[in-house]
Amino acid sequence: MIIFIQSLISGILIGGVYALIGIGLTIIFGVMRIINFAHGDLLMLGMYMTYYLFTLFNIDPFVSIVITIPLMFLYGAFLQKVLINRVLGALPQNQILLTIGLGLIMSNTIMLAFTSDYKILSTSYSSSSFNIAGISISSPLVISFLITACITAALYWFLMKTDTGQAIRATAQDREAAQLMGIDVKRMSIIAFGLGASLAGTAGALISPTYYIFPQVGSAFTLKAFVITVLGGMGSIVGATLGGVLIGVAESIGGVYLGAGWKEVIVFVLFLLVLLFKPAGLMGKSKV
């Protein structure tokens, strides 16, 4: 029983970070109907930023998100304004090519600049944990889970209550109608991509203390983010949150009961089952 609870808890905690990655992707998709294949690479940029802020300026990884979030927002907004806005009306395959290309440029630039060596960020608490009733819980994961929860709540409030948030949701619901109502949809797109990028960057910062960093780290997370978003329903924030936690738990429990090599299989079988019985995803509304 203890094993089950232990793996459930570590699954939920790691799932929190997955959720953050998924939410970023789902916001971008919701507003622009573009699948951002450079999402994992944005996360990788966040990791490198955190690593150098820590090693050069001694800023704690969890504090450094105060710097990472605005920087990644500006970077995301820049990408949207200069590049992605141009292909919004283009064929889907062109959009995919653009984001994949951007991702390749990012990871290879980082590889040129910092080599492909693994970097390991070791803080004093990287391997610390506390014990509750025989279940050990990783302190850095708990902190990152709490930060994730706060960010998700703040984001939800922003989208539900503020004017800009409502304008973003309106754009996501119907781009043309929103435009007719006087919403500057191009500006909303820029904000949405900025938000998505900063969420990916934050996720990168949050897992840096417990993971390792290298230029190609992004591709695994892009795939994961994609699965999470589709599982939860494309464009749904609640869905992405749920999807992230679900994937985290499935990996963790699958790893225990079927073996570490099998956990990916569990994730994808789960994914297929959801698509089979609820093609629009857990929280998705079927369109068409």
Place this chain on the structure above:
Amino acid sequence: MTKRVMALLLTLCLTLPGFAQAAKVKIGFVNSITGPEAPIGENLSNGVTLALEDLKKKGIDVEMVKEDDTGKPEKSMAAFEKMATRDKVAGIVGPYSSKCANAVAKLAEKYKTPLLIPVASKDEITRQNLKWTFRLSATTYDYATILIDMATSLGKPKTIAIINENTDFGTSGAKSAKAYAARKGITVVAEEAYAPGSPDYRSTLTKIKSKKPDLVFMVSYVADAILLMRQSREIGITPQAFLGAGAGFATAQFAKEKEISNNVFSSTQWTGDVNWPGAKEFDKRYIARFGKEPTYHAATAYESMMIMAETAAKAGGNQEKIRADLKAGKWNGIMGEVSFRDYEGYTNQNKHQMLVEQIQNGKHETVYPPKYVSKKPVYPFPGWK
């Protein structure tokens, strides 16, 4: 007249290699210079750099062709083909990792170019009856046996858990550990092969903790070695001993993480204080030159380059002769006595003496076998701080 004499002398120099002042040989070197295995690859590169200096002193001028395989088998194969066909090297040293070396070994046969593998230890590499592939280092079977031998000499372990990366090196290491544990009457209570690069091994480790193994045997490269030990500490696994099968566990990066690396055992091919001729000097010279301790990878690469270049120079670049000389030769250097023999199903395999080191206060200390000990081993594992 003088011109004629000069010309005659020059011709003599060229035809009699022993007579020449600086014999020139072209040697290929395939290594993981970038990519996930780069921190270990760096050790090999540095070892080879020192070897080239020593060769120069001996009057052997090596023209080295260096290729980076980024840790991918297909890249090492491409590098090998380029060296064998376009650069026309006399012999090749490398590549680092088992998956790369295994892929390249068959190419040596195809292109009839002698290949000396310094440290890739997957058992099967020298078990395929390949005539052109030589290996200096011991095999994964030796990695597992020396660790289990040490544990049984220090305590009475009854159970073992095996965690390994699901690549060539990892699977081969786990298989050997399982076979040898069975022979020693130790029960394997858990066997977990993981895909490298996952952020979370906690669930696997929790499962292992519940089995309460006396020994935990791990086969991993650098980043995962650190991650696995970090999470073992979190989960609170306390066996009699953590046994790391070389690779990631033998690096300075791992030892530096004192909180998690202290008292972990690692099998090794070489240590800086072993009494093989020149080993201590090599250790000192390496530290003075590169500012960090060499791992066994550096020593194997150094010795491999020395052997390959000397043999190639003596054979005047004739590949058939190099192969015969490697097979017949005997050396005694920083890796101890080296000779490539056929035994127990191996071909051209050096029967190398393995050692065990333990990390004590951020430093690797030799603790087994008794003949080579520098510090007393800490056994059983005293628990986490």
